[in-house]
Amino acid sequence: xxxxxxxxxxxxxxxxxxxxxxxxxxxxxxxxxxxxxxxxxxxxxxxxxxxxxxxxxxxxxxxxxxxxxxxxxxxxxxxxxxxxxxxxxxxxxxxxxxxxxxxxxxxxxxxxxxxxxxxxxxxxxxxxxxxxxxxxxxxxxxxxxxxxxxxxxxxxxxxxxxxxxxxxxxxxxxxxxxxxxxxxxxxxxxxxxxxxxxxxxxxxxxxxxxxxxxxxxxxxxxxxxxxxxxxxxxxxxxxxxxxxxxxxxxxxxxxxxxxxxxxxxxxxxxxxxx
Numbered sequence: 049x050x051x052x053x054x055x056x057x058x059x060x061x062x063x064x065x066x067x068x069x070x071x072x073x074x075x076x077x078x079x080x081x082x083x084x085x086x087x088x089x090x091x092x093x094x095x096x097x098x099x100x101x102x103x104x105x106x107x108x109x110x111x112x113x114x115x116x117x118x119x120x121x122x123x124x125x126x127x128x129x130x131x132x133x134x135x136x137x138x139x140x141x142x143x144x145x146x147x148x149x150x151x152x153x154x155x156x157x158x159x160x161x162x163x164x165x166x167x168x169x170x171x172x173x174x175x176x177x178x179x180x181x182x183x184x185x186x187x188x189x190x191x192x193x194x195x196x197x198x199x200x201x202x203x204x205x206x207x208x209x210x211x212x213x214x215x216x217x218x219x220x221x222x223x224x225x226x227x228x229x230x231x232x233x234x235x236x237x238x239x240x241x242x243x244x245x246x247x248x249x250x251x252x253x254x255x256x257x258x259x260x261x262x263x264x265x266x267x268x269x270x271x272x273x274x275x276x277x278x279x280x281x282x283x284x285x286x287x288x289x290x291x292x293x294x295x296x297x298x299x300x301x302x303x304x305x306x307x308x309x310x311x312x313x314x315x316x317x318x319x320x321x322x
Contacts, residue, residue, distance in 0.1 A: 162274065175239055198220070
């Protein structure tokens with residue numbers, strides 16, 4: 049179990065490494081967090097259910113807020129939240145304005161400039177389809193007569209191209225364009241990651257239902273870090289995340305905060321996992 053004692057032990061090792069002549073004189077993230085007593089994270093104001101900032105009082109909610117609060121509590125430090133955007137979060141890490149940002153997929157381009165934890169949760173590729181559609185596998189949808197809408201060049205596009213090469217892939221400029229195509233009956237189904245698919249159906253109940261086709265395939269949502277020689281901070285958070293996944297905390301945080309977008313636990317389709 050990752051405790052404050054083990055955190056202190058990791059910090060001691062990090063400090064010893066920092067004393068070596070070959071190491072940079074700049075304090076590592078792990079050292080800075082412990083010495084300052086503050087964990088600095090970024091959050092996206094309109095990023096529900098990941099993040100959400102209250103217009104009324106400026107308070108924050110979201111499953112990554114809950115996760116970061118627990119991380120700070122387990123470290124014995126205060127949590128400092130800086131508003132950012134998905135696009136600017138990487139810049140915030142590189143500029144050492146943030147210690148960690150949760151909610152990034154480790155794309156090849158991002159991996160060139162920042163480091164990543166292991167998966168915080170798996171976001172399964174799903175299909176929003178007609179409520180009467182009984183198909184359950186990718187093979188069922190891999191039909192020349194089936195039109196699958198995706199936002200071109202996205203991970204959704206990649207998943208459909210991989211699993212349904214024989215289907216008609218309707219590639220649109222954006223997710224909203226793909227949804228409009230589905231609503232206008234120019235497509236039979238739309239591919240989205242589970243969080244987005246559940247949110248879409250909650251907002252538009254008449255659009256259909258969510259299916260997680262088997263075999264399950266997913267992208268991941270990870271924590272990002274400033275790249276530095278001392279990997280103790282990244283290693284600590286990676287191990288901490290794995291523990292929270294194993295004990296069910298991450299799964300419950302995701303389910304609880306889906307209420308921010310009108311989704312209940314009963315709305316999760318069969319086969320949901322993190």
